[in-house]
Amino acid sequence: MTLWRYEARRAGPAAVLGPPLAVALGVAAAFAYPEPSDTTTARILLGGLEMAVPLAAAVVCSALIGRDPAREIQLAAPTPYRITLLRRMIVVLAWTACVAALAAAVLIATGWWARWPQNHGLVAGQLTWLAPTVGLSGLGFAAGAVLRSPAAAGAIVTTVWAIQQFFGPAVQEHRPGRLLYLFATTRGESPAEWTANRLTLLGAGAALIAFGLLLLGRAERLISEEDE
Amino acid sequence: MTAFRASVRYEFRMQVRKRSVWIVPALTLVLFVLIGGSLLRDLFDPGERPLDPRTGVVGLAVQLHALLSIGFGCLLADRMVRDDRLGVAPILDATPASPGARLAGKYLGAAAATAIPIAVAYFGFAAAYAIDIGQQVAMAWALAAFAVVIVPGLLLVAAFALAVPMIMPAPLFRVLFVGYWLWGNIVSPEMMPTLARTLFHPLGGYPLDALFDFHGIDGEDTWAGPVAGATLNVLRPEPTPALAWLSIVLLIAVSAATLAGGHALRARRIH
Amino acid sequence: MRIEISGLTKTYRGRVHALENLDLDIPTGMFGLLGANGAGKSTLMRILAGIVRPTAGRVVVGGHDLATGSGRTAVQRELGYLPQDLGVYPDLTARRFLDYVALLKGMDDSSARRRRVGELLEVVALTEHADRRLRGFSGGMRQRVGIAQALLADPRLLIVDEPTAGLDPEERIRFRTLLSQFAGRRTVLLSTHIVDDIGQTCREAAVLAKGRLIFRGTVEELTRRAEGRVWSVVTDGPVPAEGTVVSALPHDDGMRYRVVARTAPSPQARPLEPNLEDGYLAVTGRG
Numbered sequence: 195m196t197l198w199r200y201e202a203r204r205a206g207p208a209a210v211l212g213p214p215l216a217v218a219l220g221v222a223a224a225f226a227y228p229e230p231s232d233t234t235t236a237r238i239l240l241g242g243l244e245m246a247v248p249l250a251a252a253v254v255c256s257a258l259i260g261r262d263p264a265r266e267i268q269l270a271a272p273t274p275y276r277i278t279l280l281r282r283m284i285v286v287l288a289w290t291a292c293v294a295a296l297a298a299a300v301l302i303a304t305g306w307w308a309r310w311p312q313n314h315g316l317v318a319g320q321l322t323w324l325a326p327t328v329g330l331s332g333l334g335f336a337a338g339a340v341l342r343s344p345a346a347a348g349a350i351v352t353t354v355w356a357i358q359q360f361f362g363p364a365v366q367e368h369r370p371g372r373l374l375y376l377f378a379t380t381r382g383e384s385p386a387e388w389t390a391n392r393l394t395l396l397g398a399g400a401a402l403i404a405f406g407l408l409l410l411g412r413a414e415r416l417i418s419e420e421d422e
Numbered sequence: 423m424t425a426f427r428a429s430v431r432y433e434f435r436m437q438v439r440k441r442s443v444w445i446v447p448a449l450t451l452v453l454f455v456l457i458g459g460s461l462l463r464d465l466f467d468p469g470e471r472p473l474d475p476r477t478g479v480v481g482l483a484v485q486l487h488a489l490l491s492i493g494f495g496c497l498l499a500d501r502m503v504r505d506d507r508l509g510v511a512p513i514l515d516a517t518p519a520s521p522g523a524r525l526a527g528k529y530l531g532a533a534a535a536t537a538i539p540i541a542v543a544y545f546g547f548a549a550a551y552a553i554d555i556g557q558q559v560a561m562a563w564a565l566a567a568f569a570v571v572i573v574p575g576l577l578l579v580a581a582f583a584l585a586v587p588m589i590m591p592a593p594l595f596r597v598l599f600v601g602y603w604l605w606g607n608i609v610s611p612e613m614m615p616t617l618a619r620t621l622f623h624p625l626g627g628y629p630l631d632a633l634f635d636f637h638g639i640d641g642e643d644t645w646a647g648p649v650a651g652a653t654l655n656v657l658r659p660e661p662t663p664a665l666a667w668l669s670i671v672l673l674i675a676v677s678a679a680t681l682a683g684g685h686a687l688r689a690r691r692i693h
Numbered sequence: 694m695r696i697e698i699s700g701l702t703k704t705y706r707g708r709v710h711a712l713e714n715l716d717l718d719i720p721t722g723m724f725g726l727l728g729a730n731g732a733g734k735s736t737l738m739r740i741l742a743g744i745v746r747p748t749a750g751r752v753v754v755g756g757h758d759l760a761t762g763s764g765r766t767a768v769q770r771e772l773g774y775l776p777q778d779l780g781v782y783p784d785l786t787a788r789r790f791l792d793y794v795a796l797l798k799g800m801d802d803s804s805a806r807r808r809r810v811g812e813l814l815e816v817v818a819l820t821e822h823a824d825r826r827l828r829g830f831s832g833g834m835r836q837r838v839g840i841a842q843a844l845l846a847d848p849r850l851l852i853v854d855e856p857t858a859g860l861d862p863e864e865r866i867r868f869r870t871l872l873s874q875f876a877g878r879r880t881v882l883l884s885t886h887i888v889d890d891i892g893q894t895c896r897e898a899a900v901l902a903k904g905r906l907i908f909r910g911t912v913e914e915l916t917r918r919a920e921g922r923v924w925s926v927v928t929d930g931p932v933p934a935e936g937t938v939v940s941a942l943p944h945d946d947g948m949r950y951r952v953v954a955r956t957a958p959s960p961q962a963r964p965l966e967p968n969l970e971d972g973y974l975a976v977t978g979r980g
Contacts, residue, residue, distance in 0.1 A: 196803070200793045204782070208593035215594070219601060226614040228653065250597050257593040263780030267842060270742040270774040271797040272766055278797070346442030348593060349496035352600040353450045356492050357457065359604055364457050371457060414745045 201281040202289075204262075205254065209286045212250030213293040220246045236309035239301055240322055241380040243294055248326035248376065249355050251290040256334030256347035258282050259410070269413045276410035283335055283403070287327065294323040312385055319379075325395040326376040330355065332399030332406075339406035342416065374398065425520060429527020430534075433501075437535035446493040447539040454489060461485050461639070465551045472639055475560035479548045480636045483567040486547075488607065488625060490540045491579050495599050498583035500592045501532050502684060525584075525685050533580035540576070544568060563634075570633060570666075571626035574673040578624050581677035585684025611652035619646050620657035621669045622676070628669035632661040694755035694771065694850045694880045695720060696741065701750035703736050703904075711736040713904040715750070723876045725891030725898035725912070726884040727973055733904040734884045735777055738854050741882065742774045754850065770799065773848035777855045777884075779839040783828035787819055787838050790827055791845065798846040813841040816871065818864075832859035840868060844875070851881045857890055869894050892969040900976050908976045912969055919953060919967035919975040926950045926962045933958035937974050 202209075220242015224235050258279055262268060268275045301307040302316055313319050330351060337347035358365050358376050365371045366383045373394040375382065382388060409415065437443060455462050461482045464470040472478045502525075548564035579599075587595045606617040607625040619627045627646035630636040637643050646661040646669075659665060696719035703712040712733045728734045739745040740752060743765035755771065757764040781790055791810040800806045814820045817837035827835065836859045843851060853872070857865045872881055873894050885891060891898050892912055900908035900915070908915060926933050929947025936954025943949075951965065952958050953974045967975075 196792075197796045200789075200796065203784070206591055206593070208591040208597075211591075211594060212597055216597070223605075223614060228612070228614070228651070246601070249600065253593045253596045264782055266739075266744065266776040266778065266780065267774065267794060268797065269744045270769060270772060270776075271794070272769040272799055273797045341442055341445065343440075343442050344593065345497050345500055346446055348499070348596045349442070349446040349493035350449060352496050352596055353446065353489065353493050354453065356489060356600060356604065357450075357453055360488060360608060361457055361460070364460070367458060412746075413743075417739065417744055 198281065198285065201278065202285045205258070205282045205285050208257070209254045209289060212254050213247055213290045216246035216250040217242060217293060217297045232309045233311070236301075236306045236313075237380050239306050240310050240313065241377070243297060243301075243323040244326055244377050244379050245355075245359070247290060247294050247297075247323050248330045249352070251286055251327050252330035252334040252351045252355075253348050254286050254334075255283050255331040256338050256351045257344035258286075258335065259338035259347070259406075259416075260342040260344050265416055269417060274411075275413065275416065276407050279410060280403075280407060283331070287331060290327055291324070294327070295320065298323070310380070312379060312382070312388070314379065314388060318389070321392040321396075322379040325392040325399075328399035329374075329395035329402075330376060330399070332402030336402040336406040336409075339409040425517075426523040426527045429524045430531040433528045433531025434535045437501075437532045438538055443497060443536050444539050446497060447490050447543060450490055450493055451543055454485075462547060464639075465547065466554055471551075471555075475552065475555060475557045476563045476634065477636065477639060477641070478551055478555075479560050479564040480567045480571070480630065480634045481639045482547055482551070483544065483564070483571050484625065484630065484636075486540065486544050487572045487575055488603075490543070491575060491624070492600055492603055494536050494540065494576060495579040495583045495603070496596045497536050498532055498580055499587050499595050499599070501528060502584045502688070503587050503592065521689065522685060525681065529580060529584055529681055532584075533576060536580075537573075537576050540572070541568065544572070567634065570629045570670060574670045575624040575626055577677045578673045578680075581680040581684075585680045585687075588684050588687050611649040611654070611658075615653040617654070617657070619644070619649060620654060621659070621665065621672055622657065623669065624673060626669075628661050628666040632663045632666035696755075696850075696880065696882075697751075697753045699751050701737075701740070701752060702748045703733070703740065703745065704748045710904050712740075712747075715901075715904070715906055717899055717906055717909060719880065719882060719899075720897070721878055721880050722897075723873060723881045723883060723895040725895035726882060726901065727886075727888065727891060727898060728884075728901035729977065730886075731903075732901040734901055735854055736904075737901070738774075738776075738852050738882070738884055741768075741850075742772060742852055743769050768850065770846075771849040773843035773846065773851040775839045775843040775851075775853040775856050777858075779835060781827045781830075781835060781838060784826060786824045786826055787814065787830070787841075788823040790838060791842055794842045795845050800846060809845060810841075813844055816844070817841045818867075833861060833864060836860055837864070840871075849879050851875065851879065852884075853881070854884045855886065856883070857885065857887060865890070888970045888973050900973060902977055915972040915976065916967050916969050917972065919971035921964065922953050922955060922975050923965040923967045923971045924952045924954060924957055924962040925965050926952055926959055928959065928961070933962075939970060939974065 220239060223242065224238035227234060227238060268278060298307065298320060307313055333354060334347055334351045337350045338344065341347050355376065362377065362381050363383065366375050372384055372387055373391050375391060378388050378391040451462065454460050465478055465482065472481065545564060548560060552558055552560035582599065607623065609616045609618055611619055617623060621628060631646040636645065648655045648658045698715055698717040701712055701715040704710050726734050736745060740747055741754060743759060752759040754768045757767040759765055759768060785793065788810055791813065792806060795806045795810060814823045817840055819834065819837055822834065827838065840856060843853065857868055860868060869890060872883065875881065883891065883895060895912055897911050898915060899906060927944050927946050927949045932938060933950055933952050935958040936952045939951040939953055941948050941950050953971050
């Protein structure tokens with residue numbers, strides 16, 4: 195357990211602060227709406243979980259690789275460094291899940307969850323935040339493994355997120371775009387494909403994490419200068 | 423002045439040769455083309471493209487600015503804290519060069535280098551469009567739009583990206599920055615209190631409206647001025663050319679103030 | 694732990710040849726590795742530590758072939774490694790940093806780990822600073838933390854790259870003694886620019902230049918390579934043009950130079966007894 199505590203510390207303060215800040219911003223956006231209606235407020239509240247929380251987790255995951263000052267000691271240790279990085283990612287995702295699940299519980303208890311018609315229930319509905327979090331974090335982790343630069347990996351994550359924000363309808367014109375659309379619960383144009391979309395995001399996230407781990411198996415790539 | 427010039431040159435060279443400075447905008451453009459519906463495709467489709475070359479290149483400027491500035495900000499997010507992390511800062515601090523000149527050089531050098539791919543993409547697409555429609559005047563509009571819409575916005579983003587990570591971890595800045603970019607540029611003022619369409623609009627609402635008479639590709643959008651029922655309308659006077667220039671000056675002034683704040687903070691930390 | 698290296702080649706991207714067809718046997722005990730910057734020492738150390746993979750050739754450490762994943766892991770279990778560019782986590786205290794590295798090395802028993810960390814903090818004279826964050830440590834203190842982490846799991850193979858950099862003379866002597874005592878039936882591979890450190894601790898050494906092995910033998914043999922090539926020149930004129938000037942001391946009649954050169958640099962030059970540094974310069978072709 196001690197090792198997990200150390201890895202939690204290595205994930206950095208952004209990992210701790212990011213998810214609650216994301217939830218807080220979502221709540222602030224919902225109640226800043228000047229013409230509140232139950233449906234719109236509920237949509238923005240669920241949107242905070244579906245949009246802001248995954249972004250916070252993914253940007254932190256994209257920063258896990260490339261700036262470890264003790265990486266040479268890590269690489270010479272019998273514990274594989276990629277396992278250490280995976281532990282850090284699990285810590286980030288677990289903390290994000292705690293915060294998101296707590297926020298969802300509050301929304302359920304206060305009735306806001308039910309006020310968004312496409313909420314997909316209390317249990318399966320948790321994929322609202324879980325699927326985009328895993329999908330986008332997987333992208334951040336893989337981009338970090340390829341580029342070894344938190345700045346570049348973070349830029350890719352934020353850009354993909356922003357493209358889907360700015361051009362939601364265009365992204366969803368074709369089936370691959372609909373299946374990979376991060377915000378299918380609150381901005382989805384094809385509710386019938388919601389489950390397929392969520393499973394695709396989970397699968398894509400898992401595949402990207404596996405790809406990142408495969409790349410990280412070549413320790414030599416990590417020892418060479420990062421793209422500063 | 424020598425320290426400033428040397429710093430600009432050094433930071434520019436360091437940044438422009440980074441793979442990620444080129445990879446990130448390139449990937450963004452690929453995704454942008456793939457999803458369709460953007461001007462990157464429509465400009466070359468006789469059935470979709472705007473008839474007026476000015477509308478075409480100004481619309482392209484808005485789309486590329488909105489999207490590529492996000493990667494631009496994230497890539498610059500640690501340039502100032504990086505010197506301390508790599509242990510370069512004490513060496514530079516020991517030189518007779520003024521810290522202010524060094525900071526200004528770092529800011530302009532790194533920002534210019536990171537903006538090069540954006541300029542290449544913008545002028546590349548604009549030139550192809552100008553050739554395709556046989557109207558070279560499009561390039562003149564492209565130059566003007568780059569100077570008064572894209573450059574002031576990028577200067578503001580670069581100042582934030584250099585200074586704000588002094589007070590928070592860079593990943594947290596990236597999250598908040600993309601949130602701000604969405605909120606301060608894209609979110610409709612009817613939806614929530616926002617700085618979008620005010621005089622402080624990094625996407626350049628006032629210059630777009632008052633200097634380029636741009637109202638979206640279809641001519642139906644409003645980019646500046648009061649919005650019925652919205653809060654903060656006090657910051658949204660009716661657009662005029664003078665207010666457009668004031669808006670640009672405001673962006674540059676806030677950039678300078680942000681940078682000065684970061685500089686003061688760093689000076690306090692090392693003394 | 695015997696190390697057998699045959700035909701070892703490492704080429705980085707961009708066709709930089711860090712090591713070329715290297716054959717080297719390293720026996721149990723202290724073994725020195727000398728070479729200029731860029732000679733390939735750090736690449737060799739990283740290959741032996743299982744971090745970098747060779748382009749060609751074979752490396753067997755204590756019977757484990759480093760070409761296989763299981764071989765690398767087996768070696769890493771027996772390894773203590775102090776890299777040249779030691780990075781630490783500045784937000785951790787020295788005690789916590791060592792505790793964390795011990796966990797990475799598989800020391801799961803917390804009381805044994807605590808005891809071992811305490812012992813090593815004592816060995817590197819950091820007990821009274823153990824609970825201070827590494828952020829505030831001087832270069833020498835960080836280096837001592839690095840030495841302690843390398844010794845954590847009582848390794849059978851210790852690889853140390855420039856270990857005495859940043860240490861004051863007293864600390865350097867203490868560390869050299871520590872390494873010699875530690876060696877015993879273990880293998881300690883010491884890479885350094887400080888030739889004197891090798892002379893004081895190692896029986897055998899190798900010299901690398903541009904990725905190739907140019908010397909392998911005892912330190913006495915290395916010293917003898919400079920026999921007949923070391924000169925004392927006293928002059929108030931210009932610096933001797935031939936060979937390499939090892940030292941320059943003010944003298945009543947100008948300056949006294951110690952020069953390593955194939956032939957006497959001036960008619961007045963007097964031959965001197967060589968030392969290890971002279972031998973190193975002689976084999977690297979700089980004298």
